[in-house]
Amino acid sequence: MTSDTPARRRARVFSRRRSAPSRARRRLGAAVRMLAALVLAGGVYTAFAPGAFADDDVQLSAAAQEGKALFDNSCISCHGRDGQGVDERGPSLIGVGAASVEFQVSTGRMPMTRQEAQAEEKPPQFNDDQTRQLAQYVQEIGGGPQVPDGPLTVDLEKDPDxxxxxxxxxxxxxxxxxxxxxxxxxxxxxxxxxxxxxxxxxxxxxxxxxxxxxxxxxxxxxxxxxxxxxxxxxxxxxxxEDKDPGGLFNLGRYGPSTEGMAIFLVGITILVFTSLWIAGKS
CATH class of the missing domain: 1.10.760.10 (Cytochrome c-like domain)
Structure with a gap:
C-alpha cells in the first residue's frame, strides 16, 4: 500500500484548489451564455415580430388625428386606449384594419348599445367622412385589411361577361x-x-x-x-335594382323555379277539388 506522504497531501490540496475555481468559471460562463441568448432572442423578436400593441409614438396623418378625437370621445370606453380593448367590454382593434371599422360603423352596428347574439344594423352615428377618419386611425395604429381605392364594380361595357x-x-x-x-x-x-x-x-x-x-x-x-x-x-x-332573375312574379326572387312550384301546387289543388265536385254531382 502506498504511503500518504506530505508531498502527496500537498498535491491533492493544490488540485482541489484548482478544480473549485474551474467549476465556478464554468457555471458563470453558462449563465453568461444563457443571458446573451435571451437578450439576442428578445432583440430579434422586437426587430422582426409584427406589432402586438399600438405604438404611442406613431405619427398620425391628419385624417387619423381627426379619427383619434372621435375614437377617444365615442369608442375608448369599450375598446380601450389606442384600441387595446377592454376585458368584458370590447375586443382589441389592433390588426382588424380599416375595412372592419368601415363596415361596422357605416351600418350603425357600432357603437353597440349592448352585448347581443349579433350586432343589429341601425342608423349610423357618424357620417361618411367621420367613418373614414375612424377607420384611418385604427388602420394606422394597428394595420389590417382596408378597402382599396378606385372603382369597386366592373364596367360592364368593357367586360360584359x-x-x-x-x-x-x-x-x-x-x-x-x-x-x-x-x-x-x-x-x-x-x-x-x-x-x-x-x-x-x-x-x-x-x-x-x-x-x-x-x-x-x-x-x-x-x-x-x-x-x-x-x-x-x-x-x-x-x-x-329590383330585377327578378326570371319569371313573372316576385316569389322570393328565386326565378321561375318557385313560380313553377306554386303553379303546380295550386293546379293540383284545383284539380282535386274539381274532381270531388264532379264526383259529388254525379
Whole structure:
C-alpha cells in the first residue's frame, strides 16, 4: 500500500484548489451564455415580430388625428386606449384594419348599445367622412385589411361577361347564407345573415375582407379583388335594382323555379277539388 506522504497531501490540496475555481468559471460562463441568448432572442423578436400593441409614438396623418378625437370621445370606453380593448367590454382593434371599422360603423352596428347574439344594423352615428377618419386611425395604429381605392364594380361595357361570372361566384359563395335573392336568412344561435338589398359597394367589399359576425373572411387568396368586384356588380345590377332573375312574379326572387312550384301546387289543388265536385254531382 502506498504511503500518504506530505508531498502527496500537498498535491491533492493544490488540485482541489484548482478544480473549485474551474467549476465556478464554468457555471458563470453558462449563465453568461444563457443571458446573451435571451437578450439576442428578445432583440430579434422586437426587430422582426409584427406589432402586438399600438405604438404611442406613431405619427398620425391628419385624417387619423381627426379619427383619434372621435375614437377617444365615442369608442375608448369599450375598446380601450389606442384600441387595446377592454376585458368584458370590447375586443382589441389592433390588426382588424380599416375595412372592419368601415363596415361596422357605416351600418350603425357600432357603437353597440349592448352585448347581443349579433350586432343589429341601425342608423349610423357618424357620417361618411367621420367613418373614414375612424377607420384611418385604427388602420394606422394597428394595420389590417382596408378597402382599396378606385372603382369597386366592373364596367360592364368593357367586360360584359363580368356579370355572369359575378352571379356564379355569388351563388357558390354567398347564397347559402344570404339567399339567392340576397334577402338574408336565419343562422344558428339567434344569428342571421343580413339582407344585401341596401348594402353599399364599400360595405360589401369591407364585409368580404373583414368577415363580420358569422361571415367568413374572403381574402385575396380566396376571392381576388377582381372577383370581389364582379360579385358586387352582380349584387348591384341584379339584386338591388329590383330585377327578378326570371319569371313573372316576385316569389322570393328565386326565378321561375318557385313560380313553377306554386303553379303546380295550386293546379293540383284545383284539380282535386274539381274532381270531388264532379264526383259529388254525379
Amino acid at each position: 363580368a356579370l355572369a361570372r359575378g352571379g356564379e361566384l355569388f351563388r357558390v359563395n354567398c347564397t347559402s347564407c344570404h339567399g339567392f335573392g340576397g334577402g338574408g336568412g336565419a343562422l344558428s344561435s339567434g344569428k342571421f345573415a343580413p339582407s344585401l338589398h341596401d348594402a353599399t359597394e364599400r360595405q360589401i367589399y369591407a364585409a368580404m375582407l373583414s368577415g363580420p359576425q358569422n361571415m367568413p373572411v374572403f381574402g385575396d387568396n380566396q376571392l381576388t379583388p377582381e372577383q370581389k368586384r364582379q360579385i358586387i356588380t352582380y349584387i348591384e345590377t341584379q339584386l338591388q
